[in-house]
Amino acid sequence: MTYRIYGSELSPYSVKVRSFFRYKNLDHEWIPRSPAVQAEFQKYAKLPLVPLVVTPEGEGIQDSTPILERFEASHPERSVTPGDPALAFVSALLEEYGDEWGNKWMFHYRWRYQPDVWSTAERIAQQMMGAQGTLAVAQARAAVAERMMGRLGFVGSNDKTEPLIEASFAKALGLIDAHLASRPYLLGGRPAMADFGLWAQLYEAATDPTPGAIMRASAPNVMAWLRRMLAPQSEGDFEPLRDLMPTLMPLLTEEVGALFLPWSAANAAAIARGDKSFSMRLGGTDWKQEPQKYHARSLTEIRRKFQSLKGACGLEPLLAESGCLKFLAGYRS
Structure with missing residues (x-):
């Protein structure tokens, strides 16, 4: 029973799903999206976005978090969900932070600085144009660069917000590196939903010249984790919250509670x-941008998850201490 994953090496959400399938030992075929497979892609996709997972029965599934949640439920072996409900929610929250806020770091660096723009546009153009020749690739590269640079505002990246996005990247990188100094994965000896969400954005950033240089110079534990997460393996179990919090609480407080939520x-x-x-x-x-509709839906979903788990032992005090609770409970103080 083989699944097909239509994706792109340059899409964080695509490599997130691929890494998860590898960890779950789900038999799959990785199919880079290109003009050669466009007709097949359109047959199953409801949206023109990767990743797309096609089941052996011919069902098309999109959106990385629902994909992971669906296959976690149907294939519970090698679980990525901690048994402790409080820790399971922290994992879901960090996955959301990676998907939605970590994407700002990745997208900003990728399309803000010229070396990164040309590096990524070149790779996209080669994927699009295949063997059509040097001139076709060059023309596609220029078109991709122009289009994507014009979309920086969609993630809130502009001259005023640039310092905050880059400071957040540096801060998070340092906090995650310190946390990973004593464990292979974010929540202990095996990958969790949190790992897949945060890893995917940082993996992509590491392939780009500017953020990649920052990461290699300052975050050796993160770089080792990036390599590990390409084909993750269980090296133990999840750690108790009390053992994780000394180095995880700063990330929850200074990033998730202070910026993302x-x-x-x-x-x-x-x-x-x-x-x-x-x-x-x-x-x-002073942050200013056009609102992003998808992110409003994902906030509704993480609030729903909180409502279903808020009675978990130790969860509300932890979220209150980190500054997250008031946003998850749907009110502000």
């Missing part, structure tokens, strides 16, 4: 009001 709540509020843009004070920076 306040931004996510403001974004959702702007969409609810029907605003074309929103402004807020975030991390000492």
Whole structure:
């Protein structure tokens, strides 16, 4: 029973799903999306986005987190969900932080600096054009670069927010590196949902010139984890929350509670009001951008998960201490 994963090596959400399938030992075929397979892709895809998983029965599934959750439920062996409900929620929250806030780091660096722009545009163009020749690739590269640089605003990247995005990247990188100094994965001896979400964004960043150089110079434990997560293996079990918190709490407090969730709540509020843009004070920076509809849906989903698990022992005090609780409970103080 072989699954087909249509994706791109340059898509964090694609490599996230591939890494998960590898860990679960799910038989699959990796199919790079290109014009050669476009007709087949369109047959199964509801949206023009990768990744797309096609089941042996011919069902097309999209959106990385629902894909992981579906196959975690149907293939519970080698579980990526801790048995402790509080730790399971922390894992889901960190996955969400990686998917939605970590994507800002990756996308900003990829399309803000010229060496990164040309590096990525070249790889995309080669994937698109195949064997059509040097001139075709060069023309496609220029078109990709122009289009993607114009989309920086979609993740909130602009001249005013640039310092905050880059400071957040450096801060998170240092905190994650310290946390991984004494364990192979974020929550202990085996990968969790948190690993797949954060890893995918940082893996992509490591392939780009500017953030990759920063990572290689300052985060050796992160770099080792990136390699490990390409084909992750269980090296033990999840650790208890009390053992993880000394080095995980700073990430929850300084990044998730101080930046990601306040931004996510403001974004959702702007969409609810029907605003074309929103402004807020975030991390000492005047942040302004167009609201992102998908992120409002994902905030609703993480709040739903919180409501279902909020009675878990130790969860609410942990979230209150980190500054996350007021945003997850749906109110602000």
